[in-house]
Amino acid sequence: MTETTRDPRLVVEVLSEALPYIQRFTGKTVVVKYGGNAMTEDTLIDSFARNMVLMKEVGINPVVVHGGGPQIGDLLTKLKIESRFVNGMRVTDAETMDVVEMVLGGLVNKGIVNLINQAGGKAIGLTGKDGSQIRARKLKVEHQTPEMTAPEIIxxxxxxxxxxISTDLIEMLAERDFIPVIAPIGVDAKGNSYNINADLVAGKVAEALGAEKLMLLTNVAGLMNAEGEVLTGLTTVQVDALIADGTIHGGMLPKIRCALDAVKGGVASAHIIDGRVPHATLLEIFTNAGVGTLITDAERHGNDAG
Structure with missing residues (x-):
């Protein structure tokens, strides 16, 4: 059934189901980390922009933090600059950092801003250097092999x-009905620029804002158990146990730790959601079923999993 022939009764049912969630989250802040497939497929790009505008229209304050690793890699390749990685992190010398700033602060950031504005919103693009809103420090990476007596600092x-995180600028924009779109570039006290993992920035921004939700868009259905089933409605205690028993491992571990830290830091709930699903953010916020893994702090929120 096409959009022009959709049963109007179904539309009414959907709106009726969404109403309690709209009422509940009006005036609340939702931090969304945008990246992966949702940033590269045309239909998902369009649905994401419309989702952010709709959230703003119903009184929710979305704050977008975006990545851009593939786009950085593409430009480095075109410029014939070699990409090297340590523990999954891009080695970023001064030349590479210039490319990172061009891509994240320019191409990707302004592209997202334009998409949201074209969908009827009012987006403003920022990096963490604007207003010194993301104060950074150099990341120390440890590497150790069984033969080594002490870890090597790389x-x-x-x-x-x-x-x-300084929230003054973000809060000012949100109060004036703008949607902040933040590139994860920080600055230290000496003015040096740093590339920071977008998930980590989103989590820290959510903590600093006292956000209702942190939503991390990813390329999987959510956190899965050994049988391949999506786990949701988890408490921080349960997540700690899943890390301890090895259920959460590999590439999902840093993302889950980010979500866990945010909830322990005061964010009401964190969501690992499938960015490959059109309108994933709205499905997670406004429907009973949701579309990913929900993590809350049981001690603060009881059994409330909304």
Whole structure:
């Protein structure tokens, strides 16, 4: 059935189901980390932009933090600059950092801003350097083999971690009905720029804002158990146990730790959602079923999994 012939009764049912969630989250802040397939497939790009605008229209304050690793890699290749990785992190010398800033702060950031504006929203693009909103410090990477008596500290250049988030600029924009779109570039006290993992930035921004939700778009259905079933409605205690028993491992571990830290830091709930699904953010916020893994702090919110 096409959009022009969709049963109007179905539309009404959907709106009726969404109403309690709209009422519940009006005036709340939702931080969304945008990346992966949702950033590269045309239908998903369009649905993401419309999702952000709809959230703003119903009174929710979305804040977007985006990645851009593939786009950085593509430009480095075109410029014939070699990409090297240590523990999954790009070694970022001064030349590479210039490319990172061009791609994240320019091409990718302004592209997202334009898409949201074309969908009827009012987006403003920022990097963490604007207003010194993301204060960073150099990330120390340890490497150790069984033969080594002590870990080796590896210098991977302009790769940082979050030291402090200043929310004044983000809050000012949100109050004026703008949607902030933030590139994960931080700056230290000496003015040095650092590339920071977008998931980590999104988590720290959510903590600093006291956000209702942190939503991490990813390329999988969510956190899965050994049988391949998506786990959801998890508490921080349960997630800690899943890490301890090895259920959460590999590439999912850093993302889950980011979500876990955010909830322990005061964010009401964190969501690992499937960015390959059109309108994934709205499905997770406004429907009973959702579309991913929900993590909350049981001590603060009881059995509330909304």
């Amino acid at each position: 210098d991977i250049g302009h790769v940082g971690e979050v030291e402090h």
